[in-house]
Amino acid sequence: MKHLIRALAVSACAAVATGPALAQSAVTYDTDQSFDDVIFGLENAILDAGLVVDHVSHTGDMLERTREDVGSDVVLFEHADVYSFCSAQISREVMEDDPMNIRFCPYDIFVIVRPETPDTTTIGFTQYPDGAMQKVQEMLDGIARAAIGIE
Structure with a gap:
């Protein structure tokens, strides 16, 4: 019986540990x-911040x-690109606070145009904890x- 209880406890922990992640806004x-x-x-705003684009994903x-x-x-998008980059300074700060923050690096900003709103371009990024x-x-x-001129 003791083995059965332990097996159930291990299974429950594994299910929680491997369960789906919550979606971020x-x-x-x-x-x-x-x-x-x-x-x-x-591209200019990233460079002006002293950063370098690591990758552009033409999603x-x-x-x-x-x-x-x-x-x-x-048809999901008329246009959709994702720019990936990192900041050595900020990345070090957040990872010194919690090394598991590595899971967020590199950082991404997306730019999209949807077919239903072809005159609107959306720029955005994941909301962080x-x-x-x-x-x-x-x-x-x-x-x-800065990319779209909002102060």
């Missing part, structure tokens, strides 16, 4: 600027290119705002 800003203008502003192109292959007829990660959220918010 996004912080977004809409603008009437074109996708290309927002991308140009984002919208990939989703459109593979849409029929996966059996869908839904309270605590040290708010430093990252403040950095991303400043970069996103």
